[in-house]
Amino acid sequence: MATMKSVLAARNKVDVVDVERPVPGPKDALVRVRACGICGTDTFFLHLGGMPTGADGSTRAIPLGHEPAGEVVEVGAEVTGLAVGNRVVVNPQAAPTGIIGCGGELGGMDEYLLVENAKVGTSVAVLPDDMPFDVAALNEPMAVARHAVNRSGARPTDKVVVFGAGPIGLGAAIWLKLRGVEHVTVVDIIPERLETALSVGADAVVDSAVEDLTGRLKELHGEAANALGQPRAGTDIYLDAAGAPAVFDSVIANAKWHARLVMVAVQKKGEVDLGGMLRSELTLIASQGYPTEIFEVTAELVEHRERFGKLISHRVPFAEVGRAFELALTPGAAEKVVVTFP
Structure with a gap:
């Protein structure tokens, strides 16, 4: 045997x-x-x-x-x-x-x-x-990241923020740029991860441990407003690949009218400000696994192997x-x- x-x-x-x-x-x-x-x-x-x-x-x-x-x-x-x-x-x-x-x-x-x-x-x-x-x-984790990007419905003219510069977040950043998205910002608290984000194509990074996230997003994505006319960042889509309660708080605090939040990370327990979501008419989109993406990603993974290898x-x-x-x-x-x- x-x-x-x-x-x-x-x-x-x-x-x-x-x-x-x-x-x-x-x-x-x-x-x-x-x-x-x-x-x-x-x-x-x-x-x-x-x-x-x-x-x-x-x-x-x-x-x-x-x-x-x-x-x-x-x-x-x-x-x-x-x-x-x-x-x-x-x-x-x-x-x-x-x-x-x-x-x-x-x-x-x-x-x-x-x-x-x-x-x-x-x-x-x-x-x-x-x-x-x-x-x-x-291939498998990049299919997870691809599904999140597919769920986001991101268009080339959108401005997107990815929270979490782990493999899924960085994979999402790569897919967003390959999709032709105009501006992708990655947020994390570990400088080495943010360096990797820039090396794989992110347009900007924010170290939220030491930088003013709201100020930086307004600087990068311009200013907009929520449904009540209150000033907000001009970000169109937020993608949570971190799973920390602080991410939801940050998104709700910055979300403009009709912004979208894609949740791909496994969430820790925490309270969500539903009133804040209401004031921005924020759309929450859950992303689980890869219903169709497991081999949708393979050819591009092969084509861009050096870029993905940096993860x-x-x-x-x-x-x-x-x-x-x-x-x-x-x-x-x-x-x-x-x-x-x-």
Whole structure:
């Protein structure tokens, strides 16, 4: 019996265990994972010690990793459009046995990943032979960012503010600029993140820890008013990729008449000034996952690989996967960690 390494969620750490290597059926493909990103969902499972199973707080260990990129090593007899040696990214939500790395039976941080019912354009997408695996592993989070931008309805003439210069916020900034949006400002409190925002194409950045956000937005986007005629910044769209209660407060304090707020970050508990929203007729738009965007982003990710590659702060070999998750668990230690496989 052939075995492989699998990474399981434990309490504030990971366990690397030996499991049976999958054997693809006639409709499946087997992918040798070459890179897999770590995101906030992974650290959420580590804080809990696995997947919640009941109201008593009990959990079960699950394989981690939902941002895999790799190389096809076996193809079932009934699979079309795939060949051994193809570089691919995988849609974690297409697995019939549950979302890969998020409670399903499979994990993208395993050495080998079974692609069940392998179908190009649905469960898997093929990449050029020269596409770096580490950048390819950004496909899934960049689909999340793309969905938020799609939900915003941003037009070239819009002025947009992105709160949070993590991977999703920076990905959104890239998509906004590729969409032709006139002016994109990124707001964060970590100077190094803001430097990255400028390097990937943001028109301006604001360090809200030391700068007057309202003054800067009026300077950058001009002045407008809310429904009552009170002076406000001329920003058309706000995108929350930070998830801090202060973001909602800042948006409501600055929102002009008919401004829009796209919420893509997981929210912490906090109170919302509904009266303030009313005074601006502020539209709140929720953005969850990537209903159609998982492979919508792939061609542009390939085309702009150097630009997207700047989002990766740490590349950690699989032999040090424990350290990779320690980095991801430590606030401020890393922006985007990608585990690389031999």
